[in-house]
Amino acid sequence: MAVPPDCDSIDCAFQVPFVHRLRFTNDVLGADRDVLADLLEQSGEKPARVQFWLDEHILKAQPDIRERLTALVETYPERLQLAGNVQIVPGGEAVKNDIHIVERMLKVFNAHDLDRRSYVVVVGGGAVLDAVGFAAAIAHRGIRLVRLPTTVLAQDDSGVGVKNSVNLFDKKNWVGTFAVPWGVVNDAALLTTLPDRDFRCGFSEAVKVSLLKSPQVFDDLCRLAPRIAERDMQAAMPIIKASAKMHLDHITKGGDPFEALEARPLDFGHWSAHKLEVLSNFELRHGEAVAIGVAVDCVYSSLQHGLPEEDARRVLQCLDALGLSLDHPALHEPVDLFAGLEEFRQHLGGRLTVTMLRGIGDAIDVHEIDEVAMCEAIATVAEFVQSPGEEVVSRG
Template sequence: METIQQRFTVSFSYPVLFTTHLFDPSNPQLRLFFETFPGGDFRRKILFCVDAGVLTAYPELPLQAAEYFRSLPMEYIPEWVVLPGGEAAKNDPALFDAIVDAVDQFGIDRHSFVAAIGGGAVLDLVGYAAAVSHRGVKHIRIPTTVLSQNDSGVGVKNGINFRGKKNFLGTFAPPVAVFNDFAFLATLDDRDWRSGISEAIKVALIKDKVFFEWIEANAEALARREEAPMHYLIHRCAALHIDHIGGGDPFESGSARPLDFGHWAAHKLEYLTDFRIRHGEAVAIGIALDTYYSELSGRLTGDDAQRVIKVLLKLGFDLFHPALGEDDCAHLLNGLREFQEHLGGRLTITLLDAVGKGVEVHEMDDTLIRQSVNRLRSSHLAWA
């Protein structure tokens, strides 16, 4: 019998918009998006899912949104789905069920929209629920943290944690739009303000030496919560992530995940601390660990390694946690195996050959990992 070969290409395109006070009646961005979005002849609805912490800080949001949508040709659902923020959003299957129930109850179909307002974990959860409801409801992301505005919120991945494994269930499903509203950053606590900067350091270290040098020069201003440098950092970091996603393997069909520099240890550390450490804080520790490993393995100079550590410290990151070294690093090393499994069986870790130059390796030496942990531990005692 003759073989029938199927082949087709699907093109994805979505804007990442930078603004302030998205629901202010004088702000046209959201209105222009819906007025120009294809398929306006269909009956369209919009359902909002919101991070509970955001709603506490901005209780007026639902009323503002309701007023904003009065002038738009679509049905606004006044009942918002409220979700806990942080990694807890991705650990409770009942929250996924609540979103799917709302999609069903309010008749949100594939011509309608589910909009998520919150940090990265809430965006991951809502994006996953939207992607699997009706095989794909249109999803809008409105990130509210530094971390989600410069990294996770502008990408194409969605997911929840399952069976004790981070992002075990998930999809590659691009949003139809991302709206980065800088006004939301004003109410972040210092930990969440700082946490997102680690992802900018990560992408600068592996892709853009000039950007890392800019972070070095502006570290103190960022630590003081100056708005202008943070706005630039978010925009530049988002641009680097978007360029990478669109430039090669957006759905990670291969094994490489170069944008996960510092993440293999970070993911495990989050679990080992019951998520008391925020993702960005864990990434900062993971960056420090892999920076020392890069030095100990002969790839990175000692001077460059210290530059990385100094920037992280200047920003206020704590670069060690006792869970790293528990049981002679057995739990941490198990995280490396889990990371390998998540990649499809072939280990691919990004290390540093120089500041601004990442390199992929497929083996990690357990002894050097332990030495890197011990170096972090001893350095931590000296920093304290």
């Protein structure tokens, strides 16, 4: 359509510079405390004002952590100032399923006069990072956020992400923002009290990103999976670090950090995972749902898009060796499950775009899902769970 002669039309592309600060430490609240303190930069000559938000799960596992956080600020009195008491929030999806918790966060920010150069330091699992991060992103249009992830899932994936959100209308992450965190500290000591279930399921995201980005890391994961399942940290930490770096590289170098394009490849396996969480009433952890979703989409990729059957089988075996269950009753509710495809499309907008694999390290975008073939993939994964040693990836 032609522009009328008396109208002006100006399109001006521009870029906003961001810095993503990722640190790896062994004891951030002890011997490595300087690493966190150095992230909390002063504004002029005044001390940086810091407010801590703590996941109740980590408080129960490490009862002295509240005092250790306070002591960290008190160690640097000329540089840091505590803005109120350490705040406690529910852990897991509970913090994301009640939007009134976000309102409480905003009230606390306001009561302590936090501003754009104050710091909200959130210590917890991925759901708590999401919810507190969302509140920080909308207060004053953005308070500086520093994340201290306390789960494998948050350290190897979501903690380095640029998304914040809570759930609404029985839909995952329906309310949220894109906001680059001021800093992220992946600390090994914060993982020590993590329950085995949560430790293991965090590696599903490492499997996912290695399938997309690095055949070598995937090979390492397959080799190290039994040791990781036994919490051998010498095996686990290099994988956590490699996964975090691959996620970070995709965000900072992939050209689409705020998902303005059609595809969101880092959500490989997630169209079903997000729906499975809801259908299971969040009985499934996010990492457990992702393991199932990745397994199903790998088998589907072998049926429809040329992923070698041997590679699909290796994925199932790797996830199994990590101690992850690959089946759940909610997976066998096809009408409800496939509704997740439309929710996935709506979340991004435009036409349906789902990432699949032609090979390990060779991702493609597809715009249609053959529901018959997907049901076959689901059945194949379920058969594998019953007989993991058998060769089950086939068209039947």
